[in-house]
Each structure stands twice: as structure tokens, then as C-alpha cells.
Amino acid sequence: MARNLVFILALTSLCIGLAAADWNILNKKLKNGAASRLKNYCESWRINVELNNIKEFEVVPQECVDYIKHYMTSSQYRADSERAIEEVRLYLSSCCTLEGDGKDAWIFDVDDTLLSTIPYFKKHGFGGEKLNATLLESWMEQSKAPALAHTLKLFHEIRDKGVKIFLISSRIETLRSATVDNLINVGYHGWSSLILRGLEDDFMKVQQYKSEARKRLTKEGYRIWGIIGDQWSSVEGLPAAKRTFKLPNSIYYLS
Amino acid sequence: MARNLVFILALTSLCIGLAAADWNILNKKLKNGAASRLKNYCESWRINVELNNIKEFEVVPQECVDYIKHYMTSSQYRADSERAIEEVRLYLSSCCTLEGDGKDAWIFDVDDTLLSTIPYFKKHGFGGEKLNATLLESWMEQSKAPALAHTLKLFHEIRDKGVKIFLISSRIETLRSATVDNLINVGYHGWSSLILRGLEDDFMKVQQYKSEARKRLTKEGYRIWGIIGDQWSSVEGLPAAKRTFKLPNSIYYLS
Numbered sequence: 188m189a190r191n192l193v194f195i196l197a198l199t200s201l202c203i204g205l206a207a208a209d210w211n212i213l214n215k216k217l218k219n220g221a222a223s224r225l226k227n228y229c230e231s232w233r234i235n236v237e238l239n240n241i242k243e244f245e246v247v248p249q250e251c252v253d254y255i256k257h258y259m260t261s262s263q264y265r266a267d268s269e270r271a272i273e274e275v276r277l278y279l280s281s282c283c284t285l286e287g288d289g290k291d292a293w294i295f296d297v298d299d300t301l302l303s304t305i306p307y308f309k310k311h312g313f314g315g316e317k318l319n320a321t322l323l324e325s326w327m328e329q330s331k332a333p334a335l336a337h338t339l340k341l342f343h344e345i346r347d348k349g350v351k352i353f354l355i356s357s358r359i360e361t362l363r364s365a366t367v368d369n370l371i372n373v374g375y376h377g378w379s380s381l382i383l384r385g386l387e388d389d390f391m392k393v394q395q396y397k398s399e400a401r402k403r404l405t406k407e408g409y410r411i412w413g414i415i416g417d418q419w420s421s422v423e424g425l426p427a428a429k430r431t432f433k434l435p436n437s438i439y440y441l442s
Numbered sequence: 443m444a445r446n447l448v449f450i451l452a453l454t455s456l457c458i459g460l461a462a463a464d465w466n467i468l469n470k471k472l473k474n475g476a477a478s479r480l481k482n483y484c485e486s487w488r489i490n491v492e493l494n495n496i497k498e499f500e501v502v503p504q505e506c507v508d509y510i511k512h513y514m515t516s517s518q519y520r521a522d523s524e525r526a527i528e529e530v531r532l533y534l535s536s537c538c539t540l541e542g543d544g545k546d547a548w549i550f551d552v553d554d555t556l557l558s559t560i561p562y563f564k565k566h567g568f569g570g571e572k573l574n575a576t577l578l579e580s581w582m583e584q585s586k587a588p589a590l591a592h593t594l595k596l597f598h599e600i601r602d603k604g605v606k607i608f609l610i611s612s613r614i615e616t617l618r619s620a621t622v623d624n625l626i627n628v629g630y631h632g633w634s635s636l637i638l639r640g641l642e643d644d645f646m647k648v649q650q651y652k653s654e655a656r657k658r659l660t661k662e663g664y665r666i667w668g669i670i671g672d673q674w675s676s677v678e679g680l681p682a683a684k685r686t687f688k689l690p691n692s693i694y695y696l697s
Binding site for chain 2: 270
């Protein structure tokens with residue numbers, strides 16, 4: 188009888204344990220209902236930023252900050268960026284009859300294309316706070332931005348083909364030496380020119396400033412085979428490159 | 443004793459039931475590992491199509507057909523499209539000083555913008571089979587494509603503002619009457635012109651054909667306030683509209 192009782196008690200606790208596990212799962216599912224609606228909403232926000240349907244946002248919607256943070260630090264973000272770089276490689280394998288006259292050119296954006304600003308945004312609200320240029324620029328002064336590993340590899344592949352590399356960034360001119368240090372520290376070298384925003388470019392929107400820079404290059408006879416950037420303002424506008432590639436970035440918008 | 447035995451048996455079966463449920467969960471988790479890597483890959487493929495980094499694909503990668511089918515029939519696809527339409531609404535609320543001279547214009551693409559081809563692709567491999575124009579066109583002849591509900595609503599909102607609506611589609615001219623019937627059957631009416639591909643347009647790529655159609659409109663004095671389409675070839679090229687909106691579509695690519 189006593190042994191039976193022990194057996195019943197043991198079975199009962201096991202059952203309670205398993206039932207509790209199932210209850211947790213059920214509870215999780217209920218919570219997941221609301222979470223899944225929020226995920227739906229934030230995913231729609233993000234995809235419409237990438238489609239360039241949502242423009243000129245100043246902050247990530249508060250309720251989506253965690254979602255965007257999760258995405259921008261996820262293996263999905265890395266896979267998405269890597270796939271973009273793979274497509275550049277595919278394009279380069281067949282696109283271009285390089286003339287070897289030193290006039291074949293490729294353009295890279297700097298932030299979130301060659302260098303990642305994610306460490307900064309991790310400490311500053313991950314897009315949920317209005318961009319503080321002063322704080323961001325003092326972070327840039329420290330030259331501590333890591334490279335985007337897959338872009339770094341591609342950079343050297345393009346350079347090794349004999350294509351001249353131009354870096355057109357909306358960073359201001361006073362950040363030149365910090366930017367050069369940062370780029371070299373993480374493995375970039377051998378670019379032809381780093382174009383930064385001078386005082387005279389300050390009245391222009393980013394897209395216009397970058398278009399003007401391309402205009403100068405084409406006037407000098409360069410054939411721009413491609414541009415890679417994380418902002419639509421880096422790749423749109425005239426003169427156009429033969430192909431453009433947009434990396435994902437839903438933390439901030441530069442127009 | 444017999445009652446104890448019944449109790450033990452009942453508890454045991456309950457436990458086996460719960461344990462089986464847990465085993466299923468564990469098993470599911472293991473399978474989820476591989477499934478999650480595939481999801482990662484297919485999601486990257488899809489986002490790079492939407493970013494226009496992957497161009498001119500003829501078929502959805504075989505391993506991603508189920509994923510794309512799932513997305514294109516999901517609440518996420520609807521939410522993503524609805525958000526795009528919401529952004530059009532937001533733009534329209536402040537963008538345009540309509541002059542009321544009958545020259546304010548808006549352009550809609552037809553397939554997967556006004557009408558959905560998803561019922562067709564459900565029966566024809568969901569992008570995993572090379573597009574069969576003959577089969578697709580005989581389906582279009584039946585005028586059975588459903589409306590995209592949110593675009594239908596927006597269509598009438600734009601029309602009610604006094605903006606002239608132009609439908610520029612890559613459907614061929616012989617589908618005119620079937621297309622008109624289909625559009626009217628599902629609730630569209632009051633457009634100013636439905637532009638379809640004539641024989642003379644056949645040698646052009648879609649983007650060029652659509653750009654030429656816009657060129658004619660601007661020559662006639664129309665101000666094109668916006669374009670909505672599900673293909674980059676509907677919204678890119680010159681002359682440009684003041685704003686363009688891209689709906690998601692990763693089943694096929696028209697260049």
C-alpha cells in the first residue's frame with residue numbers, strides 16, 4: 188500500500204511537472220499572439236523602408252525598436268547583406284569589359300556599407316532616438332567602427348580587378364583622418380579617393396551631394412560600374428551607375 | 443487495491459500523453475533547426491528581390507517555392523501591401539497642389555497591383571515553374587482575377603480627388619476586353635486610359651515600354667504625381683513620377 192502511495196505520488200509530481208511545462212507553452216502561445224501581431228506590424232514597417240515606400244523617417248517607431256534591434260543584430264541581417272554582396276560578385280563575373288585604362292570605377296558608401304555603426308546605435312536607442320549628430324560624430328572620431336566582413340572581402344576583390352574604388356560618404360570633412368584611420372585599422376586600403384562632405388556641400392541633401400560627386404567622376408571620364416550603399420540616397424539620382432546594390436538598414440534614413 | 447490500480451493506469455496514460463506531446467515538441471525543434479536555416483536563405487532571397495539586388499530571375503529557387511508561397515498568401519504579405527498603400531495615402535494628404543485642370547495624373551500597374559494573379563500561380567507552381575505566357579494569358583482571358591482590396595479602395599480615393607488615373611500594363615492588347623471586364627467586375631471604374639502592349643511595343647523591355655507611355659503622358663501635359671506597381675520596371679526609368687511606390691511581389695520578375 189505504502190509503495191503504491193509512493194508510486195502514485197511520484198507519478199503525480201511527474202504529471203504536474205509535465206502539465207506545468209505544457210501550461211508554460213500555452214501561456215507562451217497566448218503571449219505570442221500579441222507579439223506576433225506586433226512582429227507583423229514592425230516587419231511591414233521594415234520592408235516598406237527597404238522598398239523605399241517609407242521615406243525620411245526620423246526615428247524607428249517606438250514599438251518597433253526592439254524588433255529592429257533584433258533584426259539588425261541577427262543572422263538574418265548578416266545573411267541578407269551577404270546575399271546582396273553575392274549578387275555584386277555575380278554581376279561582376281559577367282558585366283564589365285574592363286578597359287584597363289584606369290577609368291573603370293566602383294563606388295562604396297562608408298557607414299553601414301564598409302563600416303558598421305551598430306556598436307554606436309546599440310548604446311544610443313537603436314534608431315528609437317532622434318539622430319544626435321554631435322554624439323555620432325564623436326563616436327566616429329574614435330575610429331572604432333568594425334568592418335562589414337563580407338563587404339571588406341568584396342572591396343579587395345574589386346580592387347584586385349584593377350577597378351578604381353571611390354568612397355563617397357556623407358561624413359563631414361573634419362572626420363577625414365579618423366575615417367582613414369578606421370578604414371585602415373579594419374583592413375581597407377588602396378582606394379583612389381575618399382570623398383567627404385565639405386562646407387560647400389552642406390546645403391545639399393545627401394542624394395544631391397552624392398550625385399554631384401558622381402557627376403565630377405563621369406566628367407573625368409570614369410565609367411561607374413556599380414554603387415553599393417545602405418541608403419537609397421547613395422544609389423539613386425543622376426548620373427546613374429550601370430548597377431546599384433542596396434544593403435539593408437532600417438535604423439536611420441538619409442535623404 | 444483495484445481502485446488504486448485504475449488510478450495508476452489513468453495517471454500513467456495521462457503522463458504518456460503529456461510525454462508524447464513533449465517528444466513532438468522536441469522533435470519539431472530539431473526539424474526546426476534545418477527549416478530555420480532554409481527560411482533564413484529564402485528570406486534573404488526574397489528581401490534581395492525586393493531591394494532590386496536580384497534581377498531578372500526566371501524562377502523562384504526550387505527550395506524556396508514553399509516559402510514564397512507561404513509569404514505571398516500570408517497575413518504578412520497583406521500587411522506589407524497595406525502599409526505601402528497607407529504610405530501612398532500619407533503622401534497624397536500633403537504632397538500635391540492639384541490644379542484641377544484635368545492634368546493631374548496617377549499611374550497604376552494592373553497585375554498584382556489592382557488585380558491579383560495569385561490564384562493562377564497557386565495552380566502553376568508558385569513561381570517555381572518558368573512563366574508560361576500562353577497559360578497565363580488564357581487564365582487572364584477568363585477575367586477571374588480578384589482585386590487587391592486595399593488598392594481598390596485607394597484607386598477610388600485618388601479618382602475622387604479629381605486625379606486622372608492611367609493604367610499602364612504589360613498585358614498584350616488582345617487582352618483588352620477581358621481586362622476591362624475583369625477590372626469592372628471587381629469594382630474598378632472611371633480610369634482615363636488603359637494602356638496595353640501593342641505589337642509595336644513587343645521589341646521593348648517592360649521598363650522601356652512603360653517609360654515611353656509616361657513620356658507620351660508628360661508630352662500631353664500631365665503631371666504624374668505617383669506610380670504604384672509591384673515590379674521595379676513599372677516605377678523606374680525616365681520620365682520619373684514625383685513619387686513611386688513598390689508593392690511586394692517575389693513570384694516573378696519583369697524587366
